[in-house]
Amino acid sequence: MDWGSIFIDGILATIGPVTAAYAISAIGLNLQFGYAGLLNFGHVAFMLVGAYGMAITVDFGGPLWLGIIIGILVAMLLGFLLGLPTLRLRADYLAITTIAAAEAIRLVVRSSWAEPLTNGVFGIQGFADSFFSLNPFPPAELYGIGSLVVTGRKLWVMIVGWTIAALFVFVVHRLMKSPWGRVIKAIREDEDATTSLGKNVFAYKLQALMIGGAIGGVAGMILAIDQQNVTPDAYLPQITFILYVIVILGGAGTILGPIVGAVVFQFLFFTIDALMVNAQADIGWVGDLLTPAAAGQVKLVLVGLGMMVLMVFRPQGILGSREEALIDER
Amino acid sequence: MFWLAAFAIAALSPVASLATGESIGGKLIQTVGEERIPTAGVTIIVRQEGSEIGRGESDSEGSWEIPVPGAGVYQVTLDTTTLPDGVGLTNPDAAELPDVNVREGQAKKVIFPLGEGTTSSVSSYERVGALFISGLKLGAIIALCAVGLSLVYGVTGLVNFAHAEMVTLGAVTAYFFHASPVGPQWSLLVASVPAILVGAGFGWLQETAIWRPLRARHMGLVSMMVVSIGLSFAVRHLILIIFGGEPRAYPDFAGQPPIEILGVSVVPKNLITIGVALLVLAGVGLFLQKSRAGTAMRAVSDDADLAESSGIDVNRIILITWSLAGGLAALGGIFFGLNEAVQWDMGFSLLLLIFAAVVLGGLGTAYGAMVGGFVVGVIVEMSTLFVPNELKTAVGLVVLIVMLLVRPQGLFGTKERIG
Numbered sequence: 033m034d035w036g037s038i039f040i041d042g043i044l045a046t047i048g049p050v051t052a053a054y055a056i057s058a059i060g061l062n063l064q065f066g067y068a069g070l071l072n073f074g075h076v077a078f079m080l081v082g083a084y085g086m087a088i089t090v091d092f093g094g095p096l097w098l099g100i101i102i103g104i105l106v107a108m109l110l111g112f113l114l115g116l117p118t119l120r121l122r123a124d125y126l127a128i129t130t131i132a133a134a135e136a137i138r139l140v141v142r143s144s145w146a147e148p149l150t151n152g153v154f155g156i157q158g159f160a161d162s163f164f165s166l167n168p169f170p171p172a173e174l175y176g177i178g179s180l181v182v183t184g185r186k187l188w189v190m191i192v193g194w195t196i197a198a199l200f201v202f203v204v205h206r207l208m209k210s211p212w213g214r215v216i217k218a219i220r221e222d223e224d225a226t227t228s229l230g231k232n233v234f235a236y237k238l239q240a241l242m243i244g245g246a247i248g249g250v251a252g253m254i255l256a257i258d259q260q261n262v263t264p265d266a267y268l269p270q271i272t273f274i275l276y277v278i279v280i281l282g283g284a285g286t287i288l289g290p291i292v293g294a295v296v297f298q299f300l301f302f303t304i305d306a307l308m309v310n311a312q313a314d315i316g317w318v319g320d321l322l323t324p325a326a327a328g329q330v331k332l333v334l335v336g337l338g339m340m341v342l343m344v345f346r347p348q349g350i351l352g353s354r355e356e357a358l359i360d361e362r
Numbered sequence: 363m364f365w366l367a368a369f370a371i372a373a374l375s376p377v378a379s380l381a382t383g384e385s386i387g388g389k390l391i392q393t394v395g396e397e398r399i400p401t402a403g404v405t406i407i408v409r410q411e412g413s414e415i416g417r418g419e420s421d422s423e424g425s426w427e428i429p430v431p432g433a434g435v436y437q438v439t440l441d442t443t444t445l446p447d448g449v450g451l452t453n454p455d456a457a458e459l460p461d462v463n464v465r466e467g468q469a470k471k472v473i474f475p476l477g478e479g480t481t482s483s484v485s486s487y488e489r490v491g492a493l494f495i496s497g498l499k500l501g502a503i504i505a506l507c508a509v510g511l512s513l514v515y516g517v518t519g520l521v522n523f524a525h526a527e528m529v530t531l532g533a534v535t536a537y538f539f540h541a542s543p544v545g546p547q548w549s550l551l552v553a554s555v556p557a558i559l560v561g562a563g564f565g566w567l568q569e570t571a572i573w574r575p576l577r578a579r580h581m582g583l584v585s586m587m588v589v590s591i592g593l594s595f596a597v598r599h600l601i602l603i604i605f606g607g608e609p610r611a612y613p614d615f616a617g618q619p620p621i622e623i624l625g626v627s628v629v630p631k632n633l634i635t636i637g638v639a640l641l642v643l644a645g646v647g648l649f650l651q652k653s654r655a656g657t658a659m660r661a662v663s664d665d666a667d668l669a670e671s672s673g674i675d676v677n678r679i680i681l682i683t684w685s686l687a688g689g690l691a692a693l694g695g696i697f698f699g700l701n702e703a704v705q706w707d708m709g710f711s712l713l714l715l716i717f718a719a720v721v722l723g724g725l726g727t728a729y730g731a732m733v734g735g736f737v738v739g740v741i742v743e744m745s746t747l748f749v750p751n752e753l754k755t756a757v758g759l760v761v762l763i764v765m766l767l768v769r770p771q772g773l774f775g776t777k778e779r780i781g
Contacts, residue, residue: 071584073523073591117766123584124521125766128721129759131523131591132714136759143752153410153434265434269710273595276588325465326603333603336596340589344576347585 038306040179045302049186049258051294052193053251057271058278058290059200060247065276066284067208068240069220071127074114074134075248075275080267082107082249083256084141088149090159099159100253107249110137111242119237126241134269142264155263163257164188189258196254197291200247205287207243216240217285270332277335280342283352292350304331386438386462386470387427390420400424401449405441410434419444433466440474461609461703491626493743499632499701500715501739502639505732506694507712508719509646510565510687512731515720516663517676517683518573520586524594525691525716526709527601532561532692533699533708534605541613550614554696561692562685568593569684574677594710602706609703635697642693643732646686650728655682663726714755715742718762724772733773 045051057079064070085103090096114133118126141150150156169175169184176182182190207213215236218226227233256262274297282293308327322330342349386408390401400423407417408428415436420426430436439458457474464470511525538545539553572593576586620627650656658679661669670676691709698708705711719738723730738761745757765772 069584071587117763117770121766121770124587124725125721125770127523127587128521128717129762129766132717132759132762135711135714136756140753140756143750145750145753270595273591276592280588322603325607329599329603332599333596336592336594336599339592339595340572343585343588343592344579344581 034310037179038303038310041306042299042303043180044182046295046299047190048182048298049189049193049254051298052190052197053254053258054275054278054298055197055291055294056193056200056254057248057251058275058282058294059197059204060244060251061275062244062279062282062284062286062290063204063207063247064241064244066279066286066289067213067220068216068237068244069123070119070237070241070244071123072130072241072244073127073272074130074132074269075244076267076269076271077130077134077137078107078110078245078248079252079255079271080134080137080141080264081110081252082246083252083262083267084150084156085249086253087156087159087256087262090162091151091156096159096162100250103249103253104246107245107252108242111245112238115238115241119241120234131269131272134272138264138267150264153263153265155261155266157261159262160257160260163192189254193254193258196250200250201287201291208287212236212239220285270335273339274335277338277342279349280339280347281349283349284347286349286351289349289351296350301331304334384432384464384466384468384470385427385429386436386464386472387425388472388474390424390426390474401446403444403446405444407439407441409437409439427469430464433464433468436462436464438462438472461705463607463609465607488626490744490747491624492628493746494740495626495628495632495636497740497743498736499635499739500743501736502636503694503698503701503735504712504715504719504739505643505735506639506697507691507709508716508723508731508735509643509728510690511716512720512723512726513659513663513683513728514687516726516728517659517666517680518577519583520573520590521725522687523587523591523713524568524597525687526713527594527597528561528564528688528691529695529698529709529712530598530601530706531564531709532557532695533704534601534695534706535560535692536696536699537605537610537612537704541610550612550696550700554693557696558689558692561695562689565684565686565688565691566681568688569681573684574680598707598710605704605706607706609705611703612700615700631700635701639694639697642690646690646728647732655679659683711755714762715739715758718758718765720772721762721770722765722772724775727772727774730772730774 057075060078061072061075064072064075082103085106086096086099089099089102094102110133114126114129118129140146142153144152146152164171164185167185167188169187171183171185171188173184174181175184175187208217215226215231218229218231219233219236223233252267255266259266278293278297279290280293281297282289282291305328308322308330309324312322312324312327388406390404400420402420402422402424404420404426405417406420406426406428408415408430410430415430416428418426418428437458437460442457459472459474462470462472507525507529510528511522514520514522514525536550536553536557539548539556540550541547572589573586576589581589615631618629618631620629622628648656650660658669658674659682661672661674662676662679666676669679695709698712702708715738716735719734720731721734722737723732723734738758741761742754742757746754749757
């Protein structure tokens with residue numbers, strides 16, 4: 033087993049554009065789940081509509097900046113449409129509706145009916161050319177220290193991705209220090225008490241869902257730009273649950289939690305992956321027991337188990353405080 | 363009775379020239395008694411989400427192979443008009459295999475169960491009638507699954523997102539006892555018994571190992587829902603590892619010839635599904651109304667503290683509810699597998715419709731879930747008269763959202779329980 037290369041691959045995956053996208057998306061989910069206590073089980077749908085909003089606009093001849101704005105608006109619209117029927121009701125209705133919507137939207141996008149717009153399962157390519165034409169680094173050149181190197185193209189996406197992540201960390205930090213943020217946290221602690229203080233709880237929750245959704249939409253765009261491709265099957269339900277693990281692991285309701293969670297999660301995820309691939313090749317009985325495909329699924333089983341174990345034994349994650357993490361314990 | 367069975371069986375070796383790329387293929391062989399005659403000149407079309415990927419014709423040996431662009435899910439259709447006289451599909455619905463999953467680099471083999479020919483011209487009356495029956499069938503399956511979810515919600519207040527996995531577990535366990543080469547290969551009827559027991563046992567285990575300890579810790583419902591969706595995710599992928607990603611069919615009752623009722627052609631197993639489901643649901647209703655445990659269940663559902671203070675062992679009732687829910691879900695899963703296919707994510711794909719049914723009927727009401735199940739099933743199937751077939755699941759979401767806007771407490775719910 034080559035520990036050195038496993039470690040290098042883990043580091044590369046950890047600082048890569050996908051982690052940046054997950055971190056950004058987790059910031060959005062953290063705003064909804066961690067701060068406002070909204071149970072959004074379909075966060076991946078916001079990423080999907082954000083990415084498609086951008087890709088379709090460019091595909092139809094629009095400039096990229098317009099595509100980004102449209103992507104953000106579509107993600108906010110989705111938040112509005114999902115929040116409107118559910119946010120006056122108990123938390124479970126939002127959970128049910130979002131998980132159902134995430135799956136239904138993916139089915140519609142990949143259907144032949146939506147093909148004129150979305151190009152079905154084949155997806156849309158070539159929308160990010162103007163993004164990469166801004167790249168100041170020669171795309172094929174290698175940057176880095178020792179064997180820890182990335183191409184100039186990757187580096188450009190990474191820099192933009194992590195800059196946006198830092199920007200959103202700052203925005204959420206300011207938001208949560210503002211009166212608006214205090215109301216949001218108050219709603220999570222006690223909805224009835226907040227209502228009795230004359231706050232329009234429904235409107236605040238709707239705003240939190242829409243802003244968190246817009247951030248998720250931006251994350252979807254980063255993911256799409258990195259892959260230069262949007263396909264419906266890149267936005268599977270499992271991403272939502274990976275994001276939950278990230279948010280809870282880092283600390284729900286903390287400013288830096290999503291970043292810490294994303295980095296730690298991605299490092300663990302890829303290290304486990306590499307260990308399993310190696311174990312399969314080197315240790316006979318592991319290779320007999322697990323096919324390569326099944327080894328990939330083991331990671332997802334661990335994601336589910338991780339979600340349960342964290343929620344039960346360490347709901348505050350790495351950065352949170354236990355009192356704040358016990359969201360609806362009265 | 364004259365009996366002609368024609369089977370398209372999988373070819374044993376992939377075509378060498380295509381071995382590197384992904385493809386879908388098979389061999390059309392017609393077995394008449396002991397004789398095996400290849401069926402040539404039959405057109406087969408491969409589509410992905412409605413758009414044609416390629417088509418091919420079976421050669422003189424009955425073989426056909428169509429290359430596909432990559433790994434993914436494809437629909438494979440046998441053009442019934444090109445079948446020779448006297449050969450047709452046993453089940454007209456089986457002309458299309460909707461979920462053919464091709465893995466990276468795989469030369470996928472598929473099977474078309476063929477039999478005596480049936481007419482292909484369908485009047486709109488027959489179409490509406492057939493859709494209505496298949497809507498009732500889907501509704502029966504949804505209702506069986508939804509009742510348990512709603513009952514558990516009633517007694518614990520928890521929407522259990524892992525309910526879908528109890529559905530899958532039932533179907534997969536039945537497959538193990540029925541058709542797995544390492545299993546005992548019982549008939550499906552016999553195999554259903556251990557499957558339902560395993561489903562009930564899984565419900566019992568969940569309650570004892572997870573939910574009761576968490577309630578004792580006073581964990582909030584939002585946190586519990588996060589735990590339940592984590593459980594769902596873990597169990598679903600565990601099933602994927604053990605069962606594999608390929609959809610499989612129960613050998614029993616496969617390729618049943620349809621019968622005609624009031625001019626509508628119906629596959630008998632659809633009717634059996636509807637009938638058994640109605641009987642079981644009536645049994646659940648009787649249990650809730652007449653038995654002590656059922657009455658106690660309703661009491662706990664109404665007010666757990668009051669029930670406790672009047673001497674009901676609430677934890678015992680909750681345990682019974684979980685086991686009942688698991689058993690019903692497993693039965694629903696077996697019927698789902700019987701009418702569609704057994705697949706690792708079958709429960710999750712049904713979950714949207716189960717939720718729509720539960721919300722339509724009113725979260726926490728057992729009878730609401732039953733009625734909601736049938737209504738959603740019929741609406742979803744009938745909607746294919748107007749919307750493309752691939753969008754019918756999305757219709758379930760529309761039903762759910764409209765219901766939440768119009769009457770969030772559902773048809774049978776009471777208003778003060780909400781919000």
